[in-house]
Amino acid sequence: MSSQSLATVLFLLFVVATLGITFWASRQTKTAADYYAGGRSFSGVQNGLAIGGDYMSAASFLGIAGIIALSGYDGFLYSIGFLVAWLVALLLVAELMRNSGKFTMADVLAFRMSPRPVRTAAGVSTIVVSIVYLVAQMLGAGVLVGLLLGVTNPAGKAWTIVGVGVLMIIYVVVGGMKGTTWVQIVKAVLLMSGATLITLLVLGKYGFNLSGLMGDAAAQSGKGAAFLEPGLKYGTEAQGLAGKLDLISLGLALVLGTAGLPHILIRFYTVPTAKDARKSVIWGIGIIGTFYLLTLVLGFGAAALVGGKTIAAQDKGGNTAAPLLAQKIGQEIFGDVGGTILLAVIAAVAFATILAVVAGLTLASSSSFAHDLYAHVFKRGNVTDKEEVVVARISAFVIGAVAIGLSILAQGQNVAFLVALAFAVAASGNLPAILYSLFWKDFNTAGAVSAIYGGLISAVVLVIFSPVVSGSSTALFPDADFAWFPLSNPGLISIPIGFLAGWLGTKLSKEYNAAKYAEIEVRSLTGVGAEKAVEH
């Protein structure tokens, strides 16, 4: 059996198992709290695993291992930003949101504001961030199938995108938050097991001598000593000051974006109490941190054992570094059959990874559409739970279909900037609004709306006029040139704009409600009146 067919079989097993779980979950899903928040009955540990499953995308598994394999040290910078970001969520956001919100990010933002404008802004931002991230992940699935299963024609890739999209729609529409969470838990366990196995094999080969591994990695990378220093990929000396500022800009968006990503925020509602939310983030930090330490070894291992040239020859971005490493180390230790099996396992795990993340994104955006835009903006709150869940299911289907369409249209385009854009919008628009809502007593409707639109619009506009969209050979439109903003990541400018706009909007409006501030402050810190878990 070839590793392609074995990978397909393993992946199908994952699909059958997760679909089984999804249909089981659908029988447990009766109320809106079940559909949106899994009945708030997951334990801290379960939600911690699901946080890992929701967050560790194929971009961070294959992408970061690939960047480390090709550019050494610089890939590490990415993973550190992704990890440290969780402290913002732990210290400032998770518990307070669990205590004061219900189903979506907007529940907290609209708490003491005029609900319609704030929910509209938060809903728009949620849907933009989620769809941008969704398209990036689905395109990744298309590329992955090309690289791992040898499907190279555009039609084959398009069908992969459709397949991934249909599965994700089924998980979300049928299983709701319960089904999605279990898919993410299973994926987290598989991903951690796969990455740990390969890491141990690589380290074992080097007698657990990290320095020896790094020496070999540098030697085989074709980059020599520079491989172990910063500057091969981000902010290279050739790019000058703009390149280095871009590095800071990326770093800021990564560290501040996580706590503003809607699909991450709704995970805090799936546990019974704020203490469980805290526990789940601590577990999440443990899992995600361990995972990034594993990718460091995977990246260096791929450089050392497969070699930079071979990796770059298959994919310029290095996305197949981890699968190639699995094949190589399997071959060396267990012979050809071992190589085939390990490659298949890692390929199947990579697909499972994509599915779990896209399901989380679809759930977040459809929940926001149904709960914020439909129920509270269009219907002004006059809607039954049942009707809201029907709308949520329909919008999951529609958003999924839109994401499939956009991904097929964007095939073959250079859209590597999309993930960074999603983080930048989350950091520039959502995070200021969340932090001000929770901690600043003067904050009001005008402030919330200004922060969200200010951050969202400035991030998107700056990216449109940046070198990732036009004016360079690797741009989305390489033949056009309307770029005037020198950085490819907008965060350095758009994050301060979001915070400033929120402050200015607040100061320019006289609205202030002391009683509502007292309520959110007391509720967020003590858990008085927090939504309870659903009893079945």
Add this chain to the structure above:
Amino acid sequence: MATQQHDSSVYEQVQASERFQELKRHFRSWTFPMTAAFLSWYLLYVVLSGWARDFMGIKVLGNITVGLILGLLQFVSTFWIAWAYSRHAEKKLDPIADEIRNEIEGRPE
């Protein structure tokens, strides 16, 4: 929205109480400076990676560079802060929060 079950004035009374102010102080005096600290430490690391490359490339032990050690220390500090926060919350925040919550929710509606 689940905002109707208590009279707003209850929240204002609680907010003004000594006990709640103590909870808020314990929360903010720990999390705000710590957030400033870990964000600065992270930014320092990114800035060093951009502007102090020779320093980050110094080999300390075999092929292990200063940059790699500082990066691994970011992991260590993140794990440590998560652990320290959970201890702080269990000792200083949870008892007061539980006490206030029980008191309010125990009151007749």
